[in-house]
Amino acid sequence: MSQANQSSHAIEIEDLTVVLGERTVVCDLDLKVPVGKLCAVVGPNGAGKTTLIKAIVSLIKPVSGQVRILGRPFSVSCREVAYVPQRSGLDWDFPATVADVALMGTHHSLPWWKGLGRGERDRATAALAAVGLEELRDRPISNLSGGQQQRVLLARALAQQAEVFLLDEPFQGVDAASESAIMRTLTSMRDHGKTVMVVHHDLHAVAERFDHAVLMNVRKIADGAVSSVITPENLRRTFGTRVGFDDLGQREA
Amino acid sequence: MPDPAVMTGCILAGVLYGLLGSFCMARNQALLGDVISHAAWPGLVLALGLTGSRHFGVLGVGAALVGFMALISLEYLGKGSTRIKPDTRLALVLSGFFAAGMLFTRQVQTSRPGSMGHLHSFLFGQTAALVWMDTAVMATVLIPTMILVWLRWRDLSALCFDPQWRQTTPHANGATPAILNGLLVIGIVAGLPVAGVVLVSALLVCLPVTARSLTNRFSSGILVAMGLGATLGALSPLVVMLTESIFRHWRGNDDARLPTGPVFVLLGVTCSGLSLGLKNMRQRKIQRMGRNHASC
Numbered sequence A: 001m002s003q004a005n006q007s008s009h010a011i012e013i014e015d016l017t018v019v020l021g022e023r024t025v026v027c028d029l030d031l032k033v034p035v036g037k038l039c040a041v042v043g044p045n046g047a048g049k050t051t052l053i054k055a056i057v058s059l060i061k062p063v064s065g066q067v068r069i070l071g072r073p074f075s076v077s078c079r080e081v082a083y084v085p086q087r088s089g090l091d092w093d094f095p096a097t098v099a100d101v102a103l104m105g106t107h108h109s110l111p112w113w114k115g116l117g118r119g120e121r122d123r124a125t126a127a128l129a130a131v132g133l134e135e136l137r138d139r140p141i142s143n144l145s146g147g148q149q150q151r152v153l154l155a156r157a158l159a160q161q162a163e164v165f166l167l168d169e170p171f172q173g174v175d176a177a178s179e180s181a182i183m184r185t186l187t188s189m190r191d192h193g194k195t196v197m198v199v200h201h202d203l204h205a206v207a208e209r210f211d212h213a214v215l216m217n218v219r220k221i222a223d224g225a226v227s228s229v230i231t232p233e234n235l236r237r238t239f240g241t242r243v244g245f246d247d248l249g250q251r252e253a
Numbered sequence B: 001m002p003d004p005a006v007m008t009g010c011i012l013a014g015v016l017y018g019l020l021g022s023f024c025m026a027r028n029q030a031l032l033g034d035v036i037s038h039a040a041w042p043g044l045v046l047a048l049g050l051t052g053s054r055h056f057g058v059l060g061v062g063a064a065l066v067g068f069m070a071l072i073s074l075e076y077l078g079k080g081s082t083r084i085k086p087d088t089r090l091a092l093v094l095s096g097f098f099a100a101g102m103l104f105t106r107q108v109q110t111s112r113p114g115s116m117g118h119l120h121s122f123l124f125g126q127t128a129a130l131v132w133m134d135t136a137v138m139a140t141v142l143i144p145t146m147i148l149v150w151l152r153w154r155d156l157s158a159l160c161f162d163p164q165w166r167q168t169t170p171h172a173n174g175a176t177p178a179i180l181n182g183l184l185v186i187g188i189v190a191g192l193p194v195a196g197v198v199l200v201s202a203l204l205v206c207l208p209v210t211a212r213s214l215t216n217r218f219s220s221g222i223l224v225a226m227g228l229g230a231t232l233g234a235l236s237p238l239v240v241m242l243t244e245s246i247f248r249h250w251r252g253n254d255d256a257r258l259p260t261g262p263v264f265v266l267l268g269v270t271c272s273g274l275s276l277g278l279k280n281m282r283q284r285k286i287q288r289m290g291r292n293h294a295s296c
């Protein structure tokens, strides 16, 4: 049975409850994301989306529940997981070049006693090319715009050659050109059989370009194929009574 | 010539603080060194009060132990609610430990009269009194630090840039940052004879600041900081000797020897100021060129 799980579900979450400080931020959440899906996590501010992603990658310890990735606990499958944190949480004054950050992604598969080789450099270069940053490879990261920063983080994740990608708001403050560049990369990852989970605020984009969606607000409201999840009823239950589909789309646009 | 033990001690201190300081600065913990050195003070005083020994081997152990306690209390304050910001946490621990140190000082002053002079040399440093033993301590901290950085370089650079992401990588364990912090505590205690509680952390800051404005990469920045530390370390006893002979020449044979520790710090801070100034000048020049270019 575990064999079957391993092949069909990239992320399985059971009864996940997370308490931060004194409040329950994620409550009793069950979730199964099949392998090879482009999955959006949608919910209002403070819904616990970031917390959910952090709990998946074991950065936050839940009070109860368990997370399995590709059928195994995160500690076992961490090599298969690429986590892209929210851009704003990082120290962009750190003295490194764009290429250095992309190279960090290759450390995953490299035993710690081995030096970086040709293969790692090629992987980093390919990842930078995929996000359209090969020209900026020697630029210090402190001189990047927000959208470029986001693409560097994506390149680092690509260089990891993971199976499951978890991205926290990769489109925050990103212009239309960068957005479609990032979106193209994500779609092509999906086409290569990777599972991609993205925290996203733009409902129109989710409806158009994603296959799978999770609506949550502390609790899970709905999950499944986008067409069955993004319904006025579900949105009302996620965002409160007065917000309709169009309002949301416009507000984020 | 300056005393070779003093010279070696200063060079080793420069290299060590260039290395450790680069990590402190990259992790936005430039004040961590200050906290540890001030926390080492009650440790020194307690060790002296309890044992009566004046041997740095004994006092240093006390200082290191209390330094570790400061580190643990920082960790503890950081747990749970994140409402206490890192700088507030540092300020809290620094002042708490130093205040305790001042109380102990008064006690020791009465219970062991005559020991204050000795303690003072740790408060402000007494580089001229460095012996080979002190330099040996410095070397025994420097070597494992270099080995750790060499072996865990990728892990450590990830720790500085993106500590949360690092925790999701397969090689991340809690040991590496803990060992680095431990070496920082021991390194600071080892440096107390050179620059003293008050100034030791200045070395931890000014070397990487200079390096940072000269380079764009972490690895080269560390090498520059270490090299600069060695250079200034070698230079400061020479400066002291030179000024001494100048003073002697001018004002007769009075004892006008400058303290080496503050000279070292002053040279370092001057380098930071100059390098930042140079960087600003270069930027302004480029901007001016850009303006001229735009106008034609």
Ligand SMILES: Nc1ncnc2c1ncn2[C@@H]1O[C@H](COP(=O)(O)OP(=O)(O)OP(=O)(O)O)[C@@H](O)[C@H]1O
Pocket: A020, A021, A022, A023, A025, A043, A044, A045, A046, A047, A048, A049, A050, A051, A052, B081, B082
């Ligand atoms: N350290 C903390 N202590 C207490 N509460 C916290 C802490 N961090 C976050 N929270 C609370 O947890 C809730 C969920 O936060 P989270 O960052 O997961 O939301 P989010 O869905 O990512 O929101 P956003 O869309 O704004 O990014 C919020 O209500 C927030 O106030």
Ligand SMILES: [Mg+2]
Pocket: A049, A050, A051, A086, A168, A169
């Ligand atoms: Mg968030």
